Amino acid sequence: MKKQIRKAFLVSVLIFLAGVSVLQAPFSPVGFSGGSIAAAADEKAVPPFLQLINKRLANYFYKLGVELAHNVDKISELGLNSPESRTVIDGIMKKHSFIANCSIVDASGRLIAIVPAEYKGHEGKDISAQAHFIKLKQNKKPVLSGLFEAVEGFKAIALHYPITDKRSEMIGSISILMRPEIVFHEILSPLVAGAPVTLLLVQTDGVMLFGRSPEEIGANIFDKKLFGHVKNFEDVAGLMKSSEAGASEIIVASAAPSGSLKGEVAAASADARRAVYWVTCGLLDTKWRLIMAPNTFIGVSETPANSDASEIEKGVESAAAALVNEPEFIAVVESGDKEKVRERLKSFYEGRAGIYCVQWIDASLVSRGGWPADRSFADYDFRQARVPRDNLFVESFNSGAVKSFVSPLIEGGTGKFYLYPVKKGDKQVGMLYYVILVK
Template structure:
């Protein structure tokens, strides 16, 4: 009896290892392309912000040339909300495009990343926050210095983070049995194919509380820049509340010291069905 039980356990473990290896082979190309795409996007934004900061250092912040520079930053980028010049007091002195000019003069000095810019005078990629425009965004902001090295403020690009990441990831997973999500190190979900999960914090949101396996997995993701593992969660978000085992791998992209974790999971392989946590409470 014991030998039979050990054989069953061994077979289950072998099947799990084999399935995991097969999943990794499918997921890694997607993960590498997603990382490369976001990294390229970060590099492009950094270059354009750096160029804009250099140009702004030589013009009147409130002149038409400054507005032209800001409009050039946002042009062709559907994920950009607006671009702004922040002065040394933390006020938005110029905002473009035109529909957002009504926010000129707003004091944003209490926003964590603006306070950090004014203190460190270094480029910053913020965490997700609610902007004065009333939108959940991230801010790419670059310091502006005069030719003499005097700190003049910063040039800001507000970005819809789910749009930026989604534009890159969605085409990569369209024809493969994989899905991907992106989170901040603190557990806040930046992007997910299920829009109901975007903006939720895996570690604090009641929505995730029944899924201890997912929370544990995400804690590991938060600590390590890359790796692989598995967790239990809904098969297809809120569309299908059957809870299944998901195999996942993750990697990291970073800019200005801020890190985003990209997690790719395989979802269409036959999975181990686990009881629905909602039903288990009844």
């Protein structure tokens, strides 16, 4: 029975991971060239970056489940109430900063051992009425809960792993209690920090587990009162409910009604469209929706009609080459003055049609911003190689030469990247790069 439970857990995760195509999958370039993004219930329409985040999230919980699988046998042999079993769960607790507490639960649903010591007063409490424990007892398989109010007095998600005896009878479980504002911040925030996107993690019923601030946890994205500024709310919400992966666009009203979530998008002078993508992260019998929206609006920065794209590219290339050789520009890049560099990049951008964005990287290979701001990275370290494309930036920077390549944009769509080293004599003090969308 123990082997069957462990095998069922591992197989379910491996099947899920096999279904998450990351970067090698066919990629449909849905970008911001002015055309409407057709609503699509299709993972191929999802940017590779979101698929990558999905895989990282699944891997995180997979590793945690494997760790629990290795410890239930120890507790079964030591006994649920033994001091040695408390030492086992204490070891699990200390390995992971995001675990609020770790406990041993008997077959009736009574908490018989909890670490850390601050929660010891909850030992003896009954959790048998909690939905995830009922499911655990019915199926005798590992369970990952939805968001609930823990007996300890805070919102949590729980991972339960059954403990069986020599006769393969379930005698209890290990329970890990996690605060979503900590665990998902630890997993997801480093992946999207500085990127020009907004990321949400929600349950299939719309309850938020991760958003822009801890205060949003527990809010429901399907509550129209929170998203009253989205004019096609019902259509997009319906598609997200019914489809495990897809792409659509939201129509954002220029003025948000009272009660709407603030800061959802940059201020717009008129109704605007914004892309939105989602995938499903499934582990055990629990499914979450990962939702990503670029910070920019759709339908801006288009190449003018009837224009010669090749001539536009040549003009931008010559202007970029001239800019990186200007002593004044070299000086502000070397000094790291973000405001002055941004003003120069803004002038460069506004004087040339067809550019999606222009940005700069300092000598430590950190992207410090650009123009437009809502399409630019902020303090994004390319050396961390969050996505394979980042390695191209590192290689280009280290080469000290002008480079170009075509790659998916993190926020969706495809762009051609042009990279220009900024040098003071023989010393490279930074790099300028701009992007032109590939249709």
